[in-house]
Amino acid sequence: MNQEEITTEQTESNVMRYFQVNDQCNGCLACVQNCPANALRAEDSTANRVLSHNMARCARCGNCYRICPQKAIEFQFMLENGWDEVKTLEMVYCSVCGDPVYTVDYRRTLSEKLGTQSEPTCSKHRDEVTRAAKAHFLKGRSPNMRGGAI
Ligand code: SF4
Ligand code: SF4
Numbered sequence: 001m002n003q004e005e006i007t008t009e010q011t012e013s014n015v016m017r018y019f020q021v022n023d024q025c026n027g028c029l030a031c032v033q034n035c036p037a038n039a040l041r042a043e044d045s046t047a048n049r050v051l052s053h054n055m056a057r058c059a060r061c062g063n064c065y066r067i068c069p070q071k072a073i074e075f076q077f078m079l080e081n082g083w084d085e086v087k088t089l090e091m092v093y094c095s096v097c098g099d100p101v102y103t104v105d106y107r108r109t110l111s112e113k114l115g116t117q118s119e120p121t122c123s124k125h126r127d128e129v130t131r132a133a134k135a136h137f138l139k140g141r142s143p144n145m146r147g148g149a150i
Pocket of ligand 1: 030
């Protein structure tokens with residue numbers, strides 16, 4: 001399986017999301033034959049002709065749209081300025097105020113790298129927690145050590 005086939009399979013649910021043609025398309029292939037970027041292809045089987053579009057190759061030049069004799073290419077979708085959600089990650093919350101701090105997976109990575117797991121704290125409460133930890137550390141030590149470098 002080559003890279004192009006893998007990419008096609010991975011995006012199967014999004015096939016032709018940007019490059020959309022309406023029911024007027026009769027498969028004349030004018031768009032495929034006149035695409036300067038080879039971003040369109042047609043594959044014929046005994047039963048079907050399948051048109052495919054490759055967004056990574058497409059220059060959004062609009063040539064296919066202008067040349068299509070059927071006015072079948074809905075070029076407006078190619079010009080959409082939208083965001084595609086690529087991943088959803090669970091958050092870890094500040095142990096003091098409950099604000100989101102970072103993701104569970106990021107925390108795991110951090111713990112593996114540092115070999116330890118600290119309380120999650122937001123930037124607002126990080127100093128507060130550090131001060132409390134320092135006070136706890138110094139508690140019971142000689143007065144000479146308090147306030148000095150640790
Ligand atoms: S030029 Fe238009 S009608 Fe012809 S194959 Fe392309 S989209 Fe379909
Ligand atoms: S917009 Fe241009 S590069 Fe993209 S498929 Fe159409 S003709 Fe090809």
